[in-house]
Each structure stands twice: as structure tokens, then as C-alpha cells.
Amino acid sequence: MAKSGKTEKDLPIAIIGGGPAGLSAAMAAVKKYKNVVIYDKNPQPAKKISAITNGPLMVAEKLEPEGFEEIYGDKYSFIAPALKSYGWKEITAQLKEMGIKVSPNGKKNLSIESKYLKKLGHLFIKSAESEGIVYKKSSRVTDLEISRGKVKSVVVNGITRPVSAVIVACGSYSSPKSGSTKDGYAFAEKAGHEIVKIKPAFVGLETKERYGKILNGVEVRDCLIRVSLDDELQFVDRGKLKFTSYGLSGKIILDNSAKIIELLERGEVKIHMDQVPDLSKFEINKFLNQEFPHTDRTTLFEHLNPYLPDGLLEMMDKIVRVHSSRPVAFLSSLEKKHIMLWLKDFPFTIKGPRPFNETRGVLGGVALDDIDPETMRSNKIKNLYFAGEVLDLLGPWGGYNFEMAFSTGRLAGLSAAADDGAGKKK
Numbered sequence: 001m002a003k004s005g006k007t008e009k010d011l012p013i014a015i016i017g018g019g020p021a022g023l024s025a026a027m028a029a030v031k032k033y034k035n036v037v038i039y040d041k042n043p044q045p046a047k048k049i050s051a052i053t054n055g056p057l058m059v060a061e062k063l064e065p066e067g068f069e070e071i072y073g074d075k076y077s078f079i080a081p082a083l084k085s086y087g088w089k090e091i092t093a094q095l096k097e098m099g100i101k102v103s104p105n106g107k108k109n110l111s112i113e114s115k116y117l118k119k120l121g122h123l124f125i126k127s128a129e130s131e132g133i134v135y136k137k138s139s140r141v142t143d144l145e146i147s148r149g150k151v152k153s154v155v156v157n158g159i160t161r162p163v164s165a166v167i168v169a170c171g172s173y174s175s176p177k178s179g180s181t182k183d184g185y186a187f188a189e190k191a192g193h194e195i196v197k198i199k200p201a202f203v204g205l206e207t208k209e210r211y212g213k214i215l216n217g218v219e220v221r222d223c224l225i226r227v228s229l230d231d232e233l234q235f236v237d238r239g240k241l242k243f244t245s246y247g248l249s250g251k252i253i254l255d256n257s258a259k260i261i262e263l264l265e266r267g268e269v270k271i272h273m274d275q276v277p278d279l280s281k282f283e284i285n286k287f288l289n290q291e292f293p294h295t296d297r298t299t300l301f302e303h304l305n306p307y308l309p310d311g312l313l314e315m316m317d318k319i320v321r322v323h324s325s326r327p328v329a330f331l332s333s334l335e336k337k338h339i340m341l342w343l344k345d346f347p348f349t350i351k352g353p354r355p356f357n358e359t360r361g362v363l364g365g366v367a368l369d370d371i372d373p374e375t376m377r378s379n380k381i382k383n384l385y386f387a388g389e390v391l392d393l394l395g396p397w398g399g400y401n402f403e404m405a406f407s408t409g410r411l412a413g414l415s416a417a418a419d420d421g422a423g424k425k426k
């Protein structure tokens with residue numbers, strides 16, 4: 001019998017956090033257990049995903065669970081049961097049921113268009129309430145009261161609320177301006193779980209070279225980056241890069257930032273940018289050193305414009321000390337050497353990541369070792385579950401993290417509803 005006089009069976013399953021993981025957990029749990037409450041500290045529900053203003057929210061990739069093995073590496077065995085029971089097809093169907101349209105984005109990605117994002121919070125609450133879930137906004141959980149290996153209650157806005165089970169779906173510390181906290185890590189630690197140190201991910205990188213003033217906003221649509229650690233090549237990637245006031249951003253940087261941030265702990269990291277990956281050094285040499293007719297006044301700008309953005313070419317003299325208005329026919333051999341280097345090997349020394357407020361994910365979180373992947377249940381506390389980005393799981397860019405939050409949330413919800421916290425079926 002709980003303090004309130006209610007039996008454990010009458011008490012709610014409390015879900016801390018009403019983002020994708022928390023909502024998915026609640027929607028699954030309420031099918032089997034009628035008393036489900038979501039507490040979210042924000043006055044605006046699903047704030048993080050609703051706040052995405054500059055692009056669609058990618059929610060999944062059309063990939064069967066086996067395809068995730070390469071992506072998650074040694075963490076695949078943890079995420080596999082969740083993804084196998086609830087993959088992109090089920091997530092798409094669930095969102096459709098909630099009135100949220102998911103459309104293909106490219107060949108493999110599925111996304112929610114920006115125009116729906118503003119309504120997401122409203123649709124989250126509407127869907128929850130239509131299933132009988134209580135969604136409490138502006139309700140911050142500050143503590144878990146644990147006794148004899150079980151969570152007895154949660155403290156919400158200073159008031160103790162007895163519970164039958166708790167699902168921690170507080171998200172990660174990414175983008176704290178959208179409401180993220182470190183509370184989930186504190187709850188996990190209190191329950192005896194280890195926290196893998198958190199570090200920024202999906203974030204721009206500050207560079208020692210200061211081209212920000214002249215190149216801020218310039219985007220190179222297709223470049224190749226070679227990333228080195230103490231001058232030793234680590235990996236290569238190709239894609240879109242954007243110069244910013246502080247250094248580098250754009251998809252290729254956001255995608256690789258987590259790997260680069262890990263490398264930074266081991267030494268000096270440089271990004272060598274090949275701005276014209278489709279032109280070999282041989283081809284560039286041949287072009288620069290050909291015999292031009294005396295009358296040929298075609299400028300560097302005109303020749304390079306099909307490959308490089310205007311903004312970059314206009315600033316060329318400030319970087320390589322050769323003005324792009326110079327006719328190629330009149331370049332000195334030293335100038336040609338500088339141009340070649342700049343085109344094929346524009347180097348940047350990485351100082352570090354931008355702050356957490358600019359991140360779209362984090363590395364680290366609640367260690368996976370003490371969580372049962374079949375149920376998302378804590379191995380330390382009988383009626384405690386974890387779901388979503390609070391876990392030490394980070395997928396690549398492209399909808400993997402939303403998918404992970406939704407699928408682990410569902411598993412946690414189903415498990416919490418099927419268990420009275422002592423391992424017995426309700």
C-alpha cells in the first residue's frame with residue numbers, strides 16, 4: 001500500500017518529459033494501463049522539435065533494422081529490439097494517426113515539413129489527451145524518491161506524487177535553450193547508473209584561422225574534407241560546407257562533428273578542404289600551365305565560377321593573395337602554386353565545438369550497460385525505465401535520433417505497463 005492509501009496498481013506511470021520519447025512511451029503504455037501521466041517542465045510541449053525553424057524534421061530513414069548494425073556499431077545490440085519492434089513504418093503510421101504528415105525527403109529519409117512543426121506541440125497534447133493520457137505542462141520533476149530498490153514517488157514542482165513506475169524521457173542536454181536539462185542524468189545517477197561524459201555533437205566547429213569576417217555565410221555545395229589528427233589522416237567525407245563567423249558549419253561539419261570532437265581529445269585536428277574534388281591536381285596544373293593566346297583575358301573568377309561560389313572567389317585575394325579578377329594567362333608560377341594549394345588543400349585547425357546551446361545532439365548520456373534492451377528497464381531499480389536521447393545513444397544525422405526516441409519510448413511504455421514494478425504482470 002502506498003502512502004496515499006492507494007494500491008500500487010492505482011498509481012500512475014509517471015513519464016518525465018513529453019518529447020518524442022515520452023509521448024511514444026505514454027501512447028504505448030496507455031493501451032494496457034489507464035493511469036499514465038506525462039510531466040514536462042516546459043509550458044510549450046515538444047519544444048525542441050517544434051523549434052526547428054530552418055528545415056524539415058527528419059523522423060526516420062527507410063532502413064530495415066539490420067541496416068542499423070553498421071550505424072550503431074557495438075551499440076546495435078542495445079537498440080535492435082526497439083527498432084525491430086517499431087521501425088520507420090510503424091512510426092510513420094503513428095504520426096499519421098496523430099494528424100502529422102510525413103513525406104519522403106530524398107531517397108531514404110522521411111520528414112515532417114516545417115509548416116507542421118509549429119503545430120506539433122498542440123498535436124502531441126491532443127493525441128495524448130484523446131487516449132486518456134494526462135499531459136502536465138510547466139511541471140518540472142526535481143527528484144525521484146527511491147526506497148528498497150523501487151521509485152516510490154516523483155517530486156513535481158515541489159509536490160510529492162506517488163507512482164507505480166517511472167520512465168525517464170528527459171532528453172539530452174543538447175540545445176538547452178529549447179528546454180533541455182541535465183535532470184535525466186541526475187535521476188539516473190541517483191538510481192545508481194553511470195553517466196558517460198556528455199559532449200556536444202551535431203554542431204559547428206570553431207577554427208584557429210579567422211576567415212569569419214570575410215567568408216561568413218558562404219556555402220560550398222560540394223567539397224571533400226580530409227580530417228587529420230596530428231597530421232595523420234583519419235577519415236574523408238564529401239558534401240556541403242558553410243563558412244561561419246566562428247569557423248565551419250554546414251551538413252558535412254554537423255555530420256562529422258561528434259567524430260572530430262572525440263579526436264580533439266587526442267591531439268591537433270585539422271580539416272583539409274578540397275574545394276574542387278572533381279578536378280585532379282594534374283588537371284588543374286594542366287589548365288594553369290597551358291599556352292594561352294596573348295589576347296586571352298579570361299579571369300580566374302570566370303574559370304573557377306562553375307566550381308566555387310562567388311563569395312569565396314571575391315575574397316580569394318585575402319586568402320591566397322591572388323585576385324580573382326586576374327587573367328589566368330598572366331599568373332606567375334608562385335601564384336599558380338598558391339592557387340593549386342588553396343583549391344586542393346585549404347587547411348583549418350580546429351579549436352573546438354560551439355557551445356551546447358547550438359548542438360542538435362550530444363555524445364554520452366545514461367550508460368547502456370545497466371539497462372535491459374528488451375524492456376528499457378533499469379537493472380538497478382525495478383520500476384524505472386529510460387527512453388530517448390537521455391541514453392548514451394546517438395545516431396547520425398537524418399532522422400535516426402527521432403526514430404530512436406520513438407522506438408525506445410514505445411518499448412519502455414509497453415514494458416512499464418506490463419509490469420507492476422516488481423517483475424509481476426499487472
Ligand SMILES: Cc1cc2nc3c(=O)[nH]c(=O)nc-3n(C[C@H](O)[C@H](O)[C@H](O)COP(=O)(O)OP(=O)(O)OC[C@H]3O[C@@H](n4cnc5c(N)ncnc54)[C@H](O)[C@@H]3O)c2cc1C
Nearest residue numbers: 017019020021040041058141170171183388389399401402
Ligand atoms: C535544432 C535541432 C534540430 C534537430 N533535427 C533533428 C532531425 O531532423 N531529426 C532527428 O532525428 N533529430 C533531430 N534533432 C534531435 C531531436 O530533436 C531529438 O533526438 C529528440 O527530440 C529526442 O527526443 P527525446 O524525447 O528523447 O528528448 P526531447 O525532445 O529533448 O524531450 C525531452 C523533454 O523532457 C523535458 N524535461 C527535461 N527535464 C525535465 C524535468 N526535470 N521534468 C519534466 N520535464 C523535463 C523537456 O522539456 C523536453 O520536452 C534535432 C535537434 C535540434 C536541437
